[in-house]
Amino acid sequence: xxxxxxxxxxxxxxxxxxERYPAEYWRELDVKRAYPEAFVNALTExxxxxxxxxxxxxxxxxxxxxxAAVLEExxxxxxxxxxxxxxxxxxxxxLRHGSEAxxxxxxxxxxxxxxxxxxxxxxxxxxxTDTTSIRTxxxxxxxxYVVSGQKxxxxxxxxxxxMLLLARTTLKDEVAKKTDGLSVFILDMREAxxxxxxxxxxxxxxxxxxxxxxxxxxxxxxxxxxxxEGKGFRYILSGMNAERILIAAECVxxxxxxxxxxxxxxxxxxxxxxxxxxxxxxxxxxxxxYANMRAAELMVREAIxxxxxGENCGAEANMAKLLAADASNEAAxxxxxxxxxxxxxxxYDVERKFRETRxxxxxxxxxxxxxxxxxxxxxxxxxxx
Amino acid sequence: xxxxxxxxxxxxHNVKIRVKTDGSGVDLANVKMSMxxxxxxxxxxxxxxxxxxxxxxxxxxxxxPAQAQxxxxxxxxxxxDRAILITVDGTVEPLTVAKLLKGVAENEQPGxxxxxxxxxxxxxxxxxxxxxxLLGWSQATFASRIDLGADRAKVTREVDxxxxxxxxxxxxxxxxxxxxxxPRYASxxxxxxxxxxxxxxxxxxxxxxxxxxxxxxxxxEEPAVRQGGIKVANTAELFxxxxxxxxxx
Numbered sequence: 001x002x003x004x005x006x007x008x009x010x011x012x013x014x015x016x017x018x019e020r021y022p023a024e025y026w027r028e029l030d031v032k033r034a035y036p037e038a039f040v041n042a043l044t045e046x047x048x049x050x051x052x053x054x055x056x057x058x059x060x061x062x063x064x065x066x067x068a069a070v071l072e073e074x075x076x077x078x079x080x081x082x083x084x085x086x087x088x089x090x091x092x093x094x095l096r097h098g099s100e101a102x103x104x105x106x107x108x109x110x111x112x113x114x115x116x117x118x119x120x121x122x123x124x125x126x127x128x129t130d131t132t133s134i135r136t137x138x139x140x141x142x143x144x145y146v147v148s149g150q151k152x153x154x155x156x157x158x159x160x161x162x163m164l165l166l167a168r169t170t171l172k173d174e175v176a177k178k179t180d181g182l183s184v185f186i187l188d189m190r191e192a193x194x195x196x197x198x199x200x201x202x203x204x205x206x207x208x209x210x211x212x213x214x215x216x217x218x219x220x221x222x223x224x225x226x227x228x229e230g231k232g233f234r235y236i237l238s239g240m241n242a243e244r245i246l247i248a249a250e251c252v253x254x255x256x257x258x259x260x261x262x263x264x265x266x267x268x269x270x271x272x273x274x275x276x277x278x279x280x281x282x283x284x285x286x287x288x289x290y291a292n293m294r295a296a297e298l299m300v301r302e303a304i305x306x307x308x309x310g311e312n313c314g315a316e317a318n319m320a321k322l323l324a325a326d327a328s329n330e331a332a333x334x335x336x337x338x339x340x341x342x343x344x345x346x347x348y349d350v351e352r353k354f355r356e357t358r359x360x361x362x363x364x365x366x367x368x369x370x371x372x373x374x375x376x377x378x379x380x381x382x383x384x385x
Numbered sequence: 386x387x388x389x390x391x392x393x394x395x396x397x398h399n400v401k402i403r404v405k406t407d408g409s410g411v412d413l414a415n416v417k418m419s420m421x422x423x424x425x426x427x428x429x430x431x432x433x434x435x436x437x438x439x440x441x442x443x444x445x446x447x448x449x450p451a452q453a454q455x456x457x458x459x460x461x462x463x464x465x466d467r468a469i470l471i472t473v474d475g476t477v478e479p480l481t482v483a484k485l486l487k488g489v490a491e492n493e494q495p496g497x498x499x500x501x502x503x504x505x506x507x508x509x510x511x512x513x514x515x516x517x518x519l520l521g522w523s524q525a526t527f528a529s530r531i532d533l534g535a536d537r538a539k540v541t542r543e544v545d546x547x548x549x550x551x552x553x554x555x556x557x558x559x560x561x562x563x564x565x566x567x568p569r570y571a572s573x574x575x576x577x578x579x580x581x582x583x584x585x586x587x588x589x590x591x592x593x594x595x596x597x598x599x600x601x602x603x604x605x606e607e608p609a610v611r612q613g614g615i616k617v618a619n620t621a622e623l624f625x626x627x628x629x630x631x632x633x634x
Binding site for chain 1: 573
């Protein structure tokens with residue numbers, strides 16, 4: 001049903017790994033709101049989360065297309081990479097902007113999985129996507145920075161050793177450009193928990209291990225500052241295109257799983273003496289979501305091509321995320337509708353995927369913000385926010 | 386000790402097989418192909434024996450079209466050391482496969498050859514036995530456990546009604562049954578390493594074997610569609626049907 005693709009040998013191996021974590025596994029975790037520890041460990045041990053880490057630091061040193069193939073196949077198999085995908089790309093900021101000492105200290109551990117760096121502390125309750133308005137502040141005191149403030153929607157903080165933390169080091173009204181005065185730190189949460197750092201899980205409509213994080217005078221060694229103080233906004237922006245592309249690949253995987261599930265059921269389910277898939281009312285929504293999935297998939301590839309060529313892929317990365325999230329959302333709707341009442345039954349897994357795909361209309365960037373980006377930066381219309 | 390593992394490229398076990406409309410065979414166009422699952426078990430066993438220090442090299446061999454390289458790369462990514470591809474287009478019957486493997490075995494001099502007990506496409510279950518006969522080596526088919534010694538091996542076989550343990554002299558031919566092990570999935574570093582492992586290309590002529598067809602497929606057809614069952618109201622009705630309709634009691 002689906003065309004052959006790049007990295008077929010990697011996809012094949014990921015599919016085999018995922019076969020050991022079937023629908024029942026994810027269903028049970030969903031009920032318990034539990035972290036997929038066994039799955040994440042298997043993926044780590046097999047080296048897939050170290051896809052992008054250079055070989056000299058213990059990874060495989062592959063490009064973004066390989067990482068996208070890994071995540072797409074996880075979702076294509078009915079699983080969910082959301083529990084660990086950030087382990088693949090959060091380290092990118094350390095890799096691109098960190099010192100050699102920081103890379104030597106952290107990257108080999110991240111590659112082996114001994115160190116989990118899959119929490120990214122950016123969003124705050126009062127600033128949302130208006131990142132330059134964050135209030136969490138890191139003040140320099142001798143050989144340390146002392147951090148106070150709060151983050152929200154920090155995914156996987158309870159299942160991560162390190163957090164990449166964005167904080168203001170100069171107040172917004174004291175800098176010439178509002179994007180100045182922000183700094184990025186590697187926060188070792190193993191040390192900080194109990195000395196000012198507290199993490200509270202937030203229950204959500206799907207099993208995503210998201211949290212809010214409180215900083216009450218948390219000390220961070222000055223050597224954990226990435227790059228130069230005050231230039232952190234630039235450092236995190238460079239990682240966001242990769243994040244968008246990888247999450248778009250996950251959405252494509254979700255869409256493929258949902259389309260296959262819906263088409264399969266439409267062929268098998270007999271009502272009024274024939275398969276329900278004989279009705280165009282059933283066929284067309286599935287066919288349309290297939291077409292939209294393929295279009296999204298091509299945009300993901302285009303974004304990857306630009307990213308790997310070192311060209312500006314901001315628009316394509318955003319559009320890939322928009323189109324892929326829309327395609328998976330549409331496929332989820334079609335799959336529920338095709339399954340009728342059974343679509344709501346947990347044992348068919350469609351309702352779980354429906355809930356999971358809904359997230360990507362909102363995270364890691366809301367669809368509206370992508371449309372604003374296209375309007376302003378691609379089409380040159382006035383800035384709306 | 387060197388272990389030789391033949392692997393076959395077959396229709397993936399997840400694919401729903403369609404018979405060609407003219408009945409000449411099954412449709413292979415645009416169908417996903419993979420390593421025969423029993424061969425995967427054989428590869429896994431060979432790698433485990435190497436990891437346990439009982440073997441020092443695992444060589445995989447495939448006989449088939451150029452695309453069979455893919456299954457060899459999969460085996461290399463699992464941990465095999467090197468691969469041999471004997472390129473043949475079209476159907477190769479078990480006896481021809483056994484003759485070619487005999488040639489490979491004579492060149493390589495393995496202490497052990499582990500094959501899948503059968504391929505899931507034709508279910509012939511003949512190659513291992515034929516190879517043992519051609520080489521004059523011991524055979525232990527349907528293995529569910531292999532205890533390898535220096536010059537002998539104890540093999541637990543799955544036979545009707547239970548397990549049979551036999552003791553064979555090496556070199557030997559063994560065929561893997563389903564419960565021998567659970568094959569590993571390849572890790573990313575091993576997939577990358579596999580790309581650099583040697584893959585030698587051969588032809589049947591290199592072994593002096595002519596590929597010829599001894600069998601002719603008369604017809605291929607799909608299994609009869611299973612009829613839906615019925616619910617019986619009570620045990621009395623069940624007994625009545627078993628006795629008078631099915632005639633089984």
